[in-house]
Amino acid sequence: MQKIDTINIETTINSGQVFLWNKIGDRWIGVDGQDLLILEQSPFSARSLSGNTDNFLRKDDNLKKILSEISRDKIVGNAVKQSPGLRLVRQDPFQCYISFICSSNSSIQNIKSMLENLCVKFGTRQEFEGHVSHTFPKVETLANASMKDLMECRLGFRAKYVKEAARAVNLGKIDFAWLQKTDYRTALESLKKILGIGNKVADCIALFSLDKMEAFPIDRWTQRILLKYYKKFFNSVTEKPMTEKKYEKLHEEIVEYFGPYAGYSQQFLFKMERDLNKKNWL
């Protein structure tokens, strides 16, 4: 039985929050903004170019409190038991922002491929403990990238979204430090002004990089989960794609039901249902 604050790396990497990770031997190697991380399960070790891994691993979270709170819901409680060591990680906001813009109407493999292409074309080549990787592009680089280069990364119709989104950050219209400090609702409104960011993508960015624990991304999978296990609590949920208004209404009901750590609940539920359907991530 592992301690409550022991992270299970593979479970966490394969829970749908990150894309740029690869397992090489016993090591998980990942890109987080300008940083590279190497994680090993046993014996546990976490190392990075920057020297700081606590931030990424959310060492400041009170897991005991969070897990016990979200486990008050029986189904979430089972999901928590089913995926011991599953954690949220705190991602580089710009990478997270671009990643989920790229995620729209695409498959996991495809998203990963787009992001890898961006790193190779626009990132910095780095060597870390014998592994060669490319870091994520800097804001300015992506903001000034040509459409031709972006299209060569196979972004398809997302190329113009990525370009404009990067420009918005470069111009200061999007300020991640500020978004981190402000409240969930304000952060969401700000993000949704960007072309290519709707409710779902905004929620992913808010949860995975802006410390908004009440963010609860509702995608096709989450919707299925709500319909399957929580129909009587959220009677407005259907299998049809949701409109803007319905999404917001449902989210309010969700936070009311799941509480301030709804984002953590979502992570466990999502992982549970993906496993049930034998869907792997990376």
Added chain:
DNA sequence: TCATCACCTGGAGA
């Protein structure tokens, strides 16, 4: 406010 529909791309199944 809501329902349709198109959208780059690559992989899976018919």
Added chain:
DNA sequence: ATCTCCAGGTGAT
């Protein structure tokens, strides 16, 4: 081989 459908959605009518 060729086609169709779909994948962690979103924007434009």
